[in-house]
């Protein structure tokens with residue numbers, strides 16, 4: 001365990017004047033420590049930040065500043081993001097990848113669907129019969145937007161608020177404590193990591209202005225002991241939250257199955273027993289230059305069928321594409337954002353959309369989002385649902401075991417991933 005003691009960002013560093021005379025002229029010029037940090041980030045190659053023992057010895061001809069940095073780690077990246085007043089070039093996107101915030105539509109919105117209308121009748125089996133009007137609304141949202149928000153979903157507001165507060169507390173832990181979860185090993189169950197964007201024609205990857213924390217959300221018994229011990233309530237609150245989200249996911253899968261004209265338990269069965277259930281919490285510190293950065297790059301939720309996302313109240317950041325234009329998904333108090341992943345697009349043979357989205361940063365406030373993912377069991381066979389196919393509707397994808405998709409996903413590491421495209425048939 002290395003304990004570091006470095007200068008304040010504004011401290012001027014250079015050869016101590018008392019040690020300099022005519023026989024020993026200065027061999028370094030003075031610099032502000034912030035400038036040294038900027039130079040450090042500028043010199044980052046394509047290495048991953050998990051290489052905790054990095055040595056760099058490089059002479060910058062430009063300013064004759066020689067850096068020799070040992071033991072620089074992810075720890076510093078976290079500290080830097082949380083205290084920065086200028087942003088290092090490592091986070092700066094090339095012009096064509098920037099968010100162009102003034103062009104984002106704030107007037108349009110994704111559908112808002114009230115789940116209070118869940119059931120059609122009031123008898124004791126009411127939960128078994130979802131209202132056909134609701135089924136229709138959700139089906140339309142899935143076809144047109146691939147995204148919608150739900151209100152009156154039945155999950156206690158206080159539990160959601162506590163979950164968000166405790167997750168914030170996790171990201172507030174001292175970096176050296178949070179850092180124990182940092183890894184780039186994707187096989188790790190519990191991980192803290194950064195996303196990068198590979199830019200064509202550029203050696204350096206651009207880092208996203210966020211930190212992400214991911215772990216399974218079920219089965220609880222298998223993983224509780226792996227979750228953070230700090231904040232002390234994390235394990236307990238998360239277990240309660242996961243239980244509620246699990247029940248909500250079942251309802252949503254039932255509504256979506258009905259929307260496709262299938263039995264209400266079709267999708268849950270098709271996705272298999274022991275589905276892949278992961279949570280990803282994304283923490284976005286305030287950013288001095290929102291126009292130059294992204295919190296999360298444009299993506300679809302590749303490995304999932306369904307995502308239930310909670311976002312911080314009052315802080316906007318999520319944006320989705322609709323008709324080629326970016327649209328903000330402003331948070332509604334006590335609502336969830338629901339979106340479909342690539343597995344649902346394949347299952348519905350392209351009828352329901354997995355839509356591109358991204359997260360942008362802002363100067364004023366930090367933001368947190370918590371995405372709960374529901375993906376197939378690794379042995380499940382995914383492909384266009386047979387009942388949706390006929391002569392007029394030929395399959396657009398070939399069938400695959402989900403494990404095959406996962407393998408393809410990992411083999412495309414470092415590229416702009418096009419995974420479901422590998423399984424496309426010529427009919428498309």
Ligand SMILES: O=C(O)CCC(=O)C(=O)O
Pocket residue numbers: 280282296301309311317318357358359368369371
């Ligand atoms: O921060 C957000 O709202 C977006 C999160 C997201 O898209 C994801 O975790 O996949």
Ligand SMILES: [Fe+2]
Pocket residue numbers: 299300301357371
């Ligand atoms: Fe996403």
